[in-house]
Amino acid sequence: MSFLKSILSALKPGIVQADTAAPIPGYTHGQASVARAPYSLDDLASLQKALLFNDEDVQALRQSAAILADQTDAILDVWYGFVASTPELVVFFGNTRTGEPDPVYLEAVRKRFARWILDTAEANYDQAWLDYQYEIGLRHSKFKKNKTDGAQSTAQVNFRYIPALTIPITTTLKPFLAKHGASAAEVEKIHAAWVKSVLLQSILWSQPYIRDGEF
Amino acid sequence: MSFLKSILSALKPGIVQADTAAPIPGYTHGQASVARAPYSLDDLASLQKALLFNDEDVQALRQSAAILADQTDAILDVWYGFVASTPELVVFFGNTRTGEPDPVYLEAVRKRFARWILDTAEANYDQAWLDYQYEIGLRHSKFKKNKTDGAQSTAQVNFRYIPALTIPITTTLKPFLAKHGASAAEVEKIHAAWVKSVLLQSILWSQPYIRDGEF
Numbered sequence: 020m021s022f023l024k025s026i027l028s029a030l031k032p033g034i035v036q037a038d039t040a041a042p043i044p045g046y047t048h049g050q051a052s053v054a055r056a057p058y059s060l061d062d063l064a065s066l067q068k069a070l071l072f073n074d075e076d077v078q079a080l081r082q083s084a085a086i087l088a089d090q091t092d093a094i095l096d097v098w099y100g101f102v103a104s105t106p107e108l109v110v111f112f113g114n115t116r117t118g119e120p121d122p123v124y125l126e127a128v129r130k131r132f133a134r135w136i137l138d139t140a141e142a143n144y145d146q147a148w149l150d151y152q153y154e155i156g157l158r159h160s161k162f163k164k165n166k167t168d169g170a171q172s173t174a175q176v177n178f179r180y181i182p183a184l185t186i187p188i189t190t191t192l193k194p195f196l197a198k199h200g201a202s203a204a205e206v207e208k209i210h211a212a213w214v215k216s217v218l219l220q221s222i223l224w225s226q227p228y229i230r231d232g233e234f
Numbered sequence: 235m236s237f238l239k240s241i242l243s244a245l246k247p248g249i250v251q252a253d254t255a256a257p258i259p260g261y262t263h264g265q266a267s268v269a270r271a272p273y274s275l276d277d278l279a280s281l282q283k284a285l286l287f288n289d290e291d292v293q294a295l296r297q298s299a300a301i302l303a304d305q306t307d308a309i310l311d312v313w314y315g316f317v318a319s320t321p322e323l324v325v326f327f328g329n330t331r332t333g334e335p336d337p338v339y340l341e342a343v344r345k346r347f348a349r350w351i352l353d354t355a356e357a358n359y360d361q362a363w364l365d366y367q368y369e370i371g372l373r374h375s376k377f378k379k380n381k382t383d384g385a386q387s388t389a390q391v392n393f394r395y396i397p398a399l400t401i402p403i404t405t406t407l408k409p410f411l412a413k414h415g416a417s418a419a420e421v422e423k424i425h426a427a428w429v430k431s432v433l434l435q436s437i438l439w440s441q442p443y444i445r446d447g448e449f
Binding site: 062065066068069070071072105107108160161175177178179180182183184185186187190211214215218219221222225228229230233234 | 277280281283284285286287320322323375376390392393394395397398399400401402405426429430433434436437440443444445448449
């Protein structure tokens with residue numbers, strides 16, 4: 020990253036810098052450290068079919084990329100506000116010694132969460148994307164939670180909350196989709212595509228929680 | 235059931251008879267044979283909170299009861315059409331000897347599926363309802379699949395398709411919600427409540443698939 024870009028980045032903290040920005044700690048999408056997913060691109064295609072996820076949804080998600088690019092910080096304020104006000108959720112960011120939410124852990128996750136918004140909007144479903152979904156699942160489960168950020172927190176995010184978060188994430192996203200002139204019909208279409216995509220991802224993230232042979 | 239009611243029921247096959255109708259084979263909601271759910275009503279309340287599921291959603295679901303009561307057969311035609319045209323799904327109704335979908339099994343499930351539409355719309359979240367969600371989950375998993383109907387079919391519905399079906403079920407339901415004069419805004423509200431409710435149920439149904447202590 021150039022010196023100029025790094026200055027600009029520091030001056031505009033609300034704008035997530037994509038590929039050209041400073042590396043996001045722990046964001047290992049596409050890196051050799053990421054294990055091969057236990058599900059294939061064919062499995063993904065079958066799941067997309069069951070979810071009625073089609074090319075129109077891909078286009079709608081990509082349309083949202085430009086709409087959301089300068090809003091990720093505001094969106095995360097809303098999402099983090101929801102988590103903070105929901106004891107059942109904030110506990111997963113709690114420090115197990117103090118019992119209080121861990122601000123360092125919250126902030127580390129937040130940077131990757133912002134990038135996740137853009138990755139979801141980009142909708143590039145290749146092997147690297149699939150493998151990283153598996154990695155995200157592991158990081159919610161007892162297999163890898165806390166490891167990325169060296170956090171001292173709960174051993175896992177309980178399974179039940181992973182698909183459930185599809186709703187608050189996509190419901191609170193909707194007003195942001197309307198902020199750059201998209202018509203009401205376009206907003207509905209993009210919102211529906213987001214619901215499908217987040218649910219799809221939450222299913223892939225759930226794999227580490229499922230008994231052998233039952234996924 | 236009176237003789238008159240049984241005649242009326244036979245004459246109107248498209249109308250699901252609720253409590254007063256002939257018993258639905260295998261529909262054991264509220265019966266002593268149903269095991270206690272491994273999650274509590276408090277767990278349910280927490281999950282509803284995470285899903286932004288509130289009293290307005292309950293009211294919207296109940297509003298849908300009257301709208302859907304005489305449409306369950308038409309809705310099931312659409313749902314079964316989707317399953318039949320999706321090899322990844324119809325396999326779960328396949329006879330393991332012939333490799334063909336089992337019409338007796340399909341029909342037995344369909345009667346309970348019609349009743350499930352009405353139960354979802356009634357939105358009565360008591361212990362009997364919770365226990366029956368667990369029972370439904372078991373019947374999708376290797377623990378109890380095929381047992382209720384004596385079917386010779388696949389050992390399980392794979393986990394991944396259970397939350398996924400939230401989308402086709404609620405997407406194809408939407409036009410039916412608009413058929414009895416509800417406004418576009420009311421239809422949106424009812425549809426959103428249905429998405430939350432079906433996702434919530436699919437999470438409860440997933441419990442038998444989850445590793446011990448991770449649900």
